[in-house]
Every structure is written in C-alpha cells, then in structure tokens.
Amino acid sequence: MAFRLDPATLMFATAMLAFLSSGFSFLFANGTPGRQREGVEWGRAMLALGGACMLWFLHPMASMLFTFFFANALAVLAGVFVTRAFLRLVERPSSRAASIGLAALGMSGIIATYDFGAPRLATVLSIALCHLAMVAICMRRLMQGRNKLPLSYCRVMLAVLFLLGVTIVWRLWVALFGAGALAVSPFASTDAVLATIAACCLLIVAGSFGFFGMLSDRQQQLLLEMARRDALTGLYNRGAFFELAQQSLEKPGASCALLMIDLDHFKTINDTHGHAAGDAVIRHAARLVQQHIRVQDIAGRYGGEELCVFLPGCGADAARDIAARIHAEIARQSVRLTTGGNISYTVSLGYVAQEARATQAEERAPTLAELLGWADAALYQAKRLGRNRIHAASTAERGLAFCLAGQ
Ligand SMILES: Nc1nc2c(ncn2[C@@H]2O[C@H](COP(=O)(O)OP(=O)(O)OP(=O)(O)O)[C@@H](O)[C@H]2O)c(=O)[nH]1
Incomplete structure (x- = not known):
C-alpha cells in the first residue's frame, strides 16, 4: 500500500x-x-x-x-x-x-x-x-x-x-x-x-x-x-588568576614576568571621598591596566586595592615598558565621579622578570609562589622608597623573599 x-x-x-x-x-x-x-x-x-x-x-x-x-x-x-x-x-x-x-x-x-x-x-x-x-x-x-x-x-x-x-x-x-x-x-x-x-x-x-x-x-x-571574574573590576579573581598564571608558567622554556600594582594612600581616598568613590578608583585602575597589556597577558585582582598581571613571554625590558606605561597613564588621568569632582591618584609597582630558561639551564624554574613573593617584595620597596614609582625585584630581594617564604 x-x-x-x-x-x-x-x-x-x-x-x-x-x-x-x-x-x-x-x-x-x-x-x-x-x-x-x-x-x-x-x-x-x-x-x-x-x-x-x-x-x-x-x-x-x-x-x-x-x-x-x-x-x-x-x-x-x-x-x-x-x-x-x-x-x-x-x-x-x-x-x-x-x-x-x-x-x-x-x-x-x-x-x-x-x-x-x-x-x-x-x-x-x-x-x-x-x-x-x-x-x-x-x-x-x-x-x-x-x-x-x-x-x-x-x-x-x-x-x-x-x-x-x-x-x-x-x-x-x-x-x-x-x-x-x-x-x-x-x-x-x-x-x-x-x-x-x-x-x-x-x-x-x-x-x-x-x-x-x-x-x-x-x-x-x-x-x-x-x-x-572579580565583580568590581571584571579582571580575573584571585583563584582564576593563580590557575591561569600557573598553566602559563608550566609551558616550557619561555620567559615571563609578574607585576604587582598597589594604589597609593587608598585609605585616604576612601576616608575623604567615601567607599563608592574608592570603588570607582579601583575600577578605573583596572580598566587602564587592561588597556595597556596584551591579549595573552593575565590581569587579576590580587586583593583590596592590589592588582597583579602575569606577562607570558616577557623579558625584563618588556616588563619594564609595560609597567612604565601603566604607571604614567594612571598618573596622567583622573577619575571623574558621578557625584561631581575628580580624583587624581598614583600607584606603586613592583615586578619580577624571569628570562627564558634555555639560557640558564642549570637553574630550577621558579614557582608561581616564588614569583609572587619577589614581585611583592619589589612592591614593598617601591612603597618604602616613597610610593608612586616602579621597582624591579633585585637579586637581594629575591633572596629575601626566599628567606621569608622559608620561615
Ligand atoms: N572602596 C574600597 N576600598 C577597599 C576595597 N578593598 C579594600 N579597601 C580599602 O583599601 C584600604 C587599603 O588601605 P591600606 O592597606 O592602609 O593601604 P593604603 O592606604 O593604600 O596605603 P599604601 O598602600 O601604603 O599607600 C583599606 O582602607 C581597605 O578598607 C574595595 O573593594 N573598595
């Protein structure tokens, strides 16, 4: 049929x-x-x-x-x-x-x-x-x-x-x-x-x-x-930053750098203009950081008013250039508040750069925790030397961070 x-x-x-x-x-x-x-x-x-x-x-x-x-x-x-x-x-x-x-x-x-x-x-x-x-x-x-x-x-x-x-x-x-x-x-x-x-x-x-x-x-x-993502800044949150930076670090051979950025006298900004204005300043800094890094770079909010950037494939010169660009741009700009008025602010930056391992085969590759410790020690130095500046982790600071980590 x-x-x-x-x-x-x-x-x-x-x-x-x-x-x-x-x-x-x-x-x-x-x-x-x-x-x-x-x-x-x-x-x-x-x-x-x-x-x-x-x-x-x-x-x-x-x-x-x-x-x-x-x-x-x-x-x-x-x-x-x-x-x-x-x-x-x-x-x-x-x-x-x-x-x-x-x-x-x-x-x-x-x-x-x-x-x-x-x-x-x-x-x-x-x-x-x-x-x-x-x-x-x-x-x-x-x-x-x-x-x-x-x-x-x-x-x-x-x-x-x-x-x-x-x-x-x-x-x-x-x-x-x-x-x-x-x-x-x-x-x-x-x-x-x-x-x-x-x-x-x-x-x-x-x-x-x-x-x-x-x-x-x-x-x-x-x-x-x-x-x-971090809800305030849209950058990676701490956990995601660690995960992505660790993955990137595990790729063999290449150089890398880690940048720590901390807003100067941020407590005063909060106390003078209020927390909402403080939030606007953190958002502003995060946006500028994002604008001055490459697509393959990983920017995160480390905590409070501290941001961090992992720069894969970056040697010391490139890391210094990126840090200088971020530092200069933040000093040049101000944040326009919705309530009226502007806030100018500065940041201190500490960074560490790890050159490609092929040239130093005898050395053990640093871990992410070590890189963070060195960049943090450099940031501490930038603050101690008067803020609003960039400081690269020196060999001595690397040693100091090693000692502190070992305590
Ligand atoms: N508005 C706002 N404030 C925050 C946030 N997270 C942390 N803070 C504030 O950031 C301030 C950080 O202060 P401090 O650690 O003393 O640092 P600082 O005043 O920037 O001083 P230096 O870092 O030494 O220049 C604290 O008052 C925190 O309450 C946030 O998400 N929003």
Whole structure:
C-alpha cells in the first residue's frame, strides 16, 4: 500500500510543533540570565511559522486576506527572525535595515499577487528568494563562527539549513518549470510541496535542538567565565588568576614576568571621598591596566586595592615598558565621579622578570609562589622608597623573599 502524507494534516502538525517550540524558546530565554535575545528571536520565528501553517490549514474557512496575505507574510517574517536569531548567536546582530530589506524582498511578490493581480508564481518566487537568502546568511555566519560554537550542534544546524535550501530550490524549480498552477499551491500533493513542509518540520525539531544546544553551551561558558571574574573590576579573581598564571608558567622554556600594582594612600581616598568613590578608583585602575597589556597577558585582582598581571613571554625590558606605561597613564588621568569632582591618584609597582630558561639551564624554574613573593617584595620597596614609582625585584630581594617564604 502506497503511503502518502496529506498536506493539510502535515500543515496542522507543523503548526502545533512550531507553537510548542515557540513556547519553549520564550521560556528558555526568560529563564536564563540576561534574557537571551537570540532565544526570543527564535521564539518569534517559530510563532510566525506556526501562525503561517495554521492560517494555511484554515484555508477552506477563511478569506484570502488571512490564508494568502497574512499566511505568506508570516512565512516571510519567520525567515527574518531565524536570520536575526542566528546572527545574534554568532554575536554579529543584524541591522534593522538588513532585516527590513529581507522582509521587503519576501513581501514584494505577495503584494504584487494580492494587490496587483500578478500570478501566484511571483509570491512563490519572492518568498523562496527571501528564504534562500536566510539559509545562505545563516550558513555563512555559522561557518565563520564555528570555532566558537560546539561542533556537534553546529553540524546539525548546517545539515538542517542545507536540506532546507535544497527543498526550497526544488520547490522553486517545480513551480517555474513544473505542473503549472497546481505546483505553486501549498496544498498540492506534489513531492516538492510535501518535502518543503517536511523541511519546515525538520527546521522546527532538529533546528530548535541544534540552536538551543549551541545557546545553552554558550550560556554555560558565560557562567563559567563570570565565576572567574572579580565583580568590581571584571579582571580575573584571585583563584582564576593563580590557575591561569600557573598553566602559563608550566609551558616550557619561555620567559615571563609578574607585576604587582598597589594604589597609593587608598585609605585616604576612601576616608575623604567615601567607599563608592574608592570603588570607582579601583575600577578605573583596572580598566587602564587592561588597556595597556596584551591579549595573552593575565590581569587579576590580587586583593583590596592590589592588582597583579602575569606577562607570558616577557623579558625584563618588556616588563619594564609595560609597567612604565601603566604607571604614567594612571598618573596622567583622573577619575571623574558621578557625584561631581575628580580624583587624581598614583600607584606603586613592583615586578619580577624571569628570562627564558634555555639560557640558564642549570637553574630550577621558579614557582608561581616564588614569583609572587619577589614581585611583592619589589612592591614593598617601591612603597618604602616613597610610593608612586616602579621597582624591579633585585637579586637581594629575591633572596629575601626566599628567606621569608622559608620561615
Ligand atoms: N572602596 C574600597 N576600598 C577597599 C576595597 N578593598 C579594600 N579597601 C580599602 O583599601 C584600604 C587599603 O588601605 P591600606 O592597606 O592602609 O593601604 P593604603 O592606604 O593604600 O596605603 P599604601 O598602600 O601604603 O599607600 C583599606 O582602607 C581597605 O578598607 C574595595 O573593594 N573598595
């Protein structure tokens, strides 16, 4: 017995699936910190797709305005929202103008048919072009952003989009060169029409699975990153700093440096301007430090008003340059308070630089605790010599820090 799906039943099932997926998308988006906008966009896409399928399903009992104009307009909107959701997912949100352009492309054929009596083929053509543009943009962006996205979900999404693209082209081909008017009706029981509705189901089920898989993975990464950051400054917290610096230190051979930065007379700033102003000063210093280091450097908040930076691959000269830049920039700038007025402040810096081990093979590599001890001893010297200065850990200070650590 030949098995054949009837388009109306398939359309009804697709509408129900889309509404279900839309509900889950909104729930998911609202339940995650920061109300994920890409989840909201996906929810809108599913709602529009469900609405379009439901209106098509109701075609025997509703007017052309609903079953043709609104239904096709919702199908176009679904494509626009899917594109917006993907672009947000890969952190390249689409502009309003681009979304309007995509919607206008899809709507042009619908308006030509409904208002100006153009053949229905114009509608099929404009919607197909709009949806093909959606598939092309989403696939391109997914390919570009695949290094940052979980590979398995990314593959699922690419496969779904590819199949969707193939069925759209097939349907367009049949509509252009196939069995005339029958081929363009969404209720024609042709293979191309059935395949298009089945591809919609695939987009809803496998597409939603892939999309939310990628979204929840990214959310997890975000939460992990937040747990490693200091809430006031956004730099790494003490634990994360130790972990990352230790990992970097374990890479064999290369030189490295460690910088300790302490705000001068910070208690006076707090006492004079209040704790909120003190917080603003710490944030300001952290921002300047972050601006003057390289991407591979690791900046952390060591405690209170003390910041630290691990500089992998940096010898003594480079470490001195970076310290000098931070020191000079902080002395040059002042913090503008929201309550009015400015605060000028200075910092003291201590650093230690460890040259590449290849040149001193006989020496044992220092541990992170030792580097921290030496940089701290250098910072103590900078404070003792009058503050607002940079001090490099000398051999004597290295010895002193060794003794203190050994006590
Ligand atoms: N506003 C604010 N103050 C903090 C924070 N953490 C630590 N402090 C304050 O920072 C001050 C540090 O004071 P001290 O250790 O005496 O250092 P200082 O006044 O900077 O003196 P020197 O370091 O010797 O120049 C203390 O009063 C702490 O209460 C913070 O997160 N926000």
